Amino acid sequence: MNESQLISSCLKKDKRAWNIFVQKYSRLIYWAIKKRFSGSNFNFNQDDVDYIFQEIFLVILQGDKLFQVKDIKAISGWLAVVASNKTVDFMRQKIKEDRKLVVNMTEIKDEKSEQELYDRDLMNVVSSFINTLPAKQKAVISLNIVEGRTHSEISKIINIPINTVSTIIVRAKQKIREELDKIGLKDL
Amino acid sequence: MGKMEQDLKNYFKKESGNIKKTFQCLGDEIFLDYLEGRLDSQRRKDVEEHFCQCSFCLSQLNLVFEAKESNIRNIGGKVPSKLIKKAKALVNDDNPNSRRRVKRMKKNLFFAGMILFFITSFIWPKYFVQSLVAALILGIRWTFESEGGRTLIMVVDSWRRNSHDQDDAIVKRLKDRFKSPHL
Numbered sequence: 001m002n003e004s005q006l007i008s009s010c011l012k013k014d015k016r017a018w019n020i021f022v023q024k025y026s027r028l029i030y031w032a033i034k035k036r037f038s039g040s041n042f043n044f045n046q047d048d049v050d051y052i053f054q055e056i057f058l059v060i061l062q063g064d065k066l067f068q069v070k071d072i073k074a075i076s077g078w079l080a081v082v083a084s085n086k087t088v089d090f091m092r093q094k095i096k097e098d099r100k101l102v103v104n105m106t107e108i109k110d111e112k113s114e115q116e117l118y119d120r121d122l123m124n125v126v127s128s129f130i131n132t133l134p135a136k137q138k139a140v141i142s143l144n145i146v147e148g149r150t151h152s153e154i155s156k157i158i159n160i161p162i163n164t165v166s167t168i169i170v171r172a173k174q175k176i177r178e179e180l181d182k183i184g185l186k187d188l
Numbered sequence: 189m190g191k192m193e194q195d196l197k198n199y200f201k202k203e204s205g206n207i208k209k210t211f212q213c214l215g216d217e218i219f220l221d222y223l224e225g226r227l228d229s230q231r232r233k234d235v236e237e238h239f240c241q242c243s244f245c246l247s248q249l250n251l252v253f254e255a256k257e258s259n260i261r262n263i264g265g266k267v268p269s270k271l272i273k274k275a276k277a278l279v280n281d282d283n284p285n286s287r288r289r290v291k292r293m294k295k296n297l298f299f300a301g302m303i304l305f306f307i308t309s310f311i312w313p314k315y316f317v318q319s320l321v322a323a324l325i326l327g328i329r330w331t332f333e334s335e336g337g338r339t340l341i342m343v344v345d346s347w348r349r350n351s352h353d354q355d356d357a358i359v360k361r362l363k364d365r366f367k368s369p370h371l
Contacts, residue, residue: 018279026272028255031264035251050271057275065216074223076260077252081219084251088209088244135240142243145193147250157253158246159236173193 003072011066022057025079029056032083042091056086129179133172136160140168209244223252298330 001009001020009017033052037044059065065082069075130138139158143149144165151169155162214222214235221227222235239246255263302323309319332341 013279015279019276022272022275025260026267026275027263027265028260030267030271032251032255034264039247050268053267053271054274057278061278068217068220070226071224074220076255077223078216078220080251080255081248082216084248085216092209135237139240139246142246143250147247149250149253153253157249158239 003075007066007069007072007075010061013061018061025076026053028076028079029053029083032080033087036084036087037091040091042094044091048090048094052083052087052090055090056083059086125179126176129176137168137172140165141172144169210242212238213242213245214238214248219248219252295330295333298326298333302326302330 001017006017006021006024010021030049030053033049033056037049060079060082069078130141133141136158140154140160143154143157144151149157151165152162154160154165218227218235222232227235239249305319305323305326309316309323312319
């Protein structure tokens, strides 16, 4: 059974096809849920992951979401997006219901150590600099630093030449170093 | 990783940790259209600009990239088998197609049973009445199960309940419809 046949059989609610579909994409969906959770400040547990996992398959099946898929090559990426969106919706709902936001303890401490003050100043410099960057440059830096993407990967993701990506990264880091020097904070 | 890079990472982590999904963020459908290359050039440009401005959608795009680059059968950790079992159970064995098949088979069984009992009544004269009654019951069941039988019941019921003023006109219309121009 090829991918197109699998999808069309799932739309007909064929048991065998559905079993193959679940087996094939369960790891991807599970991974996407966990990734979205762990990238947030949300305090989640295994039950939350399990609940969303079931919800996603239910939405795919009952909402006939697979009808929207025209190009089979896009399905894995799209399922990851669906899983991620569903996780975000869940988090928002939970936050609304329980107000279980994780409180950043460093923000409510009265006494701060010297190191903490230094870190705060450093973060202020970094934040103010990054906010002045054009959107595209900010996206490049974010993908490079946080997600650990290589220059060529970034160029594929946001569709810009690899040389531009490299230039943006080098210049941004240089600029931050200069800003830190100006106010007497050196990059350690 | 240098201290500065760590700070940059902290900054973006803090940014992405606060989910900033807005009504402008891309929904599942637009995302799919973008991934499948079905957006016109202007819309595509708008979407790509949005990716650069929105940390949430950028992280979604990164997720897509990672999903596409990985082997989906090995990505992430192992999924608990009870979860997979539960997800599989969302489609029951009695899906509409198989239900229809079972219904058709049942209808045919009534018909076959009716014929069998009818023949039996002649083979074993000792059980003539019993076999004939069984054939009659199965025959009635078969009639009620069939589409035609149900339609006939509905027509008769409707005819019985409603007025008969227009009966002649309806009969005439039906006769006209089936009248062959060559006769």
